[in-house]
Amino acid sequence: MDTKKRSMLDVPVKQKARQQAQIRHQMAEDSKADYSSILQKFNHEQHEYYHTHIPNIFQKDDALNHGCWKIQEMEERRIVRIGDSMKMYAEVDRQVIPIIGKCLDGIVKAAESIDQKNDSQLVIEAYKSGFEPPGDIEFEDYTQPMKRTVSDNSLSNSRGEGKPDLKFGGKSKGKLWPFIKKNKVLMVGRSVK
Numbered sequence: 001m002d003t004k005k006r007s008m009l010d011v012p013v014k015q016k017a018r019q020q021a022q023i024r025h026q027m028a029e030d031s032k033a034d035y036s037s038i039l040q041k042f043n044h045e046q047h048e049y050y051h052t053h054i055p056n057i058f059q060k061d062d063a064l065n066h067g068c069w070k071i072q073e074m075e076e077r078r079i080v081r082i083g084d085s086m087k088m089y090a091e092v093d094r095q096v097i098p099i100i101g102k103c104l105d106g107i108v109k110a111a112e113s114i115d116q117k118n119d120s121q122l123v124i125e126a127y128k129s130g131f132e133p134p135g136d137i138e139f140e141d142y143t144q145p146m147k148r149t150v151s152d153n154s155l156s157n158s159r160g161e162g163k164p165d166l167k168f169g170g171k172s173k174g175k176l177w178p179f180i181k182k183n184k185v186l187m188v189g190r191s192v193k
Contacts, residue, residue, distance in 0.1 A: 056070070057070055057071055
């Protein structure tokens with residue numbers, strides 16, 4: 001092929017390439033303009049945020065907000081209320097101290113009025129069972145045939161003789177249940193002054 005023909009074929013390709021370059025150049029210019037516009041808008045909003053909006057949050061602006069409380073004033077009110085609460089606590093504590101002193105005086109008086117001999121006797125009376133200690137166990141010769149005997153003082157009587165009455169309403173109630181009469185004896189025996 002000759003160069004003339006070749007150059008004629010290259011003309012449409014060159015024109016197409018030139019058009020593509022112009023389109024891309026125009027897209028780049030449009031993108032640059034969009035970027036510049038968005039950047040200016042961002043910088044303006046950032047300036048507004050840091051220099052207008054944030055200071056308005058932390059300060060009270062009567063002209064714009066018609067007396068709305070902002071964070072700074074709310075914090076100041078909170079601090080004042082904490083101070084008031086501390087004062088109130090101190091006043092209540094001052095009023096309670098004499099009552100606590102009277103309670104402590106009562107505790108000291110009760111501690112000084114302890115009568116160890118009488119108190120020990122009251123405990124003994126409250127917890128005694130009324131049963132006599134069991135007698136001695138007799139020696140059993142295990143080589144002899146087994147013959148079971150029960151001592152008179154034994155708590156377990158296999159024949160059923162002398163068994164205490166297990167009814168709760170009977171008079172043996174204090175002997176069978178030593179802890180039931182505890183409160184009655186302690187209440188009657190000792191009165192708090």
